[in-house]
Amino acid sequence: MVATAILAALALLLGTAAFGPAEPASAAVAAGKPVKPPKPGGSTELEYAAVGDSFAAGVGGGSYLDTSCYRSANSYPRQLDADANKRLVSFPACTGASTVETLAQIATISTTAKVVTVTVGGNDVGFSNVMRNCFAFPSDSCQSSIDAGAAIAASQAFRDKVAGVITAIRTRTEPDAKVIVAGYPLLFHLNSSGVNTRYQWADEVNAETVVLNNVIESVAVGTGRPSWTSRMTSPVTASAVAARGSWIGCTSTGTPRSIRRRPGTRHTPTRSARFPCPDAGREQNREMDLSSFGVRATAGTLRAADGVTLDHVWTDEGVVAAPATNGAQVLHLSVALCILNDTYREADRLGIELAGIAVEADGGFTDAWRSTGIEYSVTLDSTASADDLERLRAAVDAVAEIPRAIRAGAPVSRLG
Structure with missing residues (x-):
């Protein structure tokens, strides 16, 4: 370490x-x-x-x-x-x-x-x-x-x-x-x-x-x-980035049980992901904080300075997503990015102008690597009325494909 x-x-x-x-x-x-x-x-x-x-x-x-x-x-x-x-x-x-x-x-x-x-x-x-x-x-x-x-x-x-x-x-x-x-x-x-x-x-x-x-x-x-x-040159099963129980580069198993938009305006995750490799064992999981794997996706005037920049059809500068160092974060980013993309799409359909969007998603896992649920919040920079923005959020909640797919659940298997 x-x-x-x-x-x-x-x-x-x-x-x-x-x-x-x-x-x-x-x-x-x-x-x-x-x-x-x-x-x-x-x-x-x-x-x-x-x-x-x-x-x-x-x-x-x-x-x-x-x-x-x-x-x-x-x-x-x-x-x-x-x-x-x-x-x-x-x-x-x-x-x-x-x-x-x-x-x-x-x-x-x-x-x-x-x-x-x-x-x-x-x-x-x-x-x-x-x-x-x-x-x-x-x-x-x-x-x-x-x-x-x-x-x-x-x-x-x-x-x-x-x-x-x-x-x-x-x-x-x-x-x-x-x-x-x-x-x-x-x-x-x-x-x-x-x-x-x-x-x-x-x-x-x-x-x-x-x-x-x-x-x-x-x-x-x-x-x-x-x-x-x-010098730190000895290979490790999963490298500790900075502290005990902090791991990089691994994925999870299990199907999220729920996904919902968090009430209120904005939520800032208080922890970054700490995510053990599957072979680390359930005993080690109990020593780790699996309650929070917060991520964010931002664009426009709310675009963050740090993170992975992704090309995006609705914005010339692209979308910034972070962090993305393990499977839990990637899972949550799929929700955040979907909400962000669909918010732009539905805003265009409803004639609502948006200057910027920030979507934050968070959730945890049990010791058995079953999701305890995913929550997300949406912050909008817009001159539209509060009623119009709430109408936009409701429309996105109803149509966002990734949250709908996760709520429904899906079998995952390897081919071959």
Whole structure:
């Protein structure tokens, strides 16, 4: 796991104790944490800063401190903050951050930080494109996405960008500050033949991840004052993105029992999906939060900045859907996207002008992977009257094909 590897690296460097999960807070940095015992000799805690992308922010870990970067209370920076020897003073890590955005993060961290962790580079080489084109929505663009990422990772320009991040941290902090550069985990388990029977591109993505880690490590080691690199290159059955019980790349079984539009205007899911692979076993499911797999689909003036952009007949800019890292989210996105599409269609039929739409869908699963139901909410940006908009929502509820199909239930079987 990402957190485990980095915690181990810091333990070796600083002689720290075992770590437990951090307490929830309402801010990116620790707030209202329990008073911790002082370090031996009465010295104060080491100030700690964490920068980088989603692996540093902890997306997938749940208990989010914000919805702009999806920093998690279960992220490895927050787990490190729980140690008696460290105090998290700066936590600008943000989902989707590249080396350029990480440079901007570094400019905000405390100059007195004695420990700085950074996970960066994945977005520069197109991690999201590979996940989208090879796993979330497999397409003919998969191989080209992998090849493009490999070419970037092998380039001197990429090495320079990673080196620039490390140098910026050193410039920002004092000479005795320790910089820990984290690599990326292998996301997919491979069998004894070196393949993953579920995902065609798993072995190649794992291999390219190893290459990426090698590049990042060599840059970190070669930048002058020592950087410590936490390598996470052991294949795992299902990679933990940021915290215990947080999994990526798996699907569910079972038929949803109900689907309905949630009353009210807008619902913001409080957790992202945490979704174990089927072979993880029901015992493990009981240790995980299966109650919320929130997603959103947005377009027009309500179009979100982050997510997968899909071409759409009703909008020139396309629809942004997110997140889509596992089967539960994809199931819920099918509902959200259908509602969004049918809202545009029915609005056109009824002569109602729409500037923007945001549809959010959420639901959970039992330990047996049976859906507990799906709820969705629709937010509309329109000058139409409240009565007209309610008439539009009712029309969509009546005709939306995917919700109707899920309500009716359908057998699912493999051919051959």
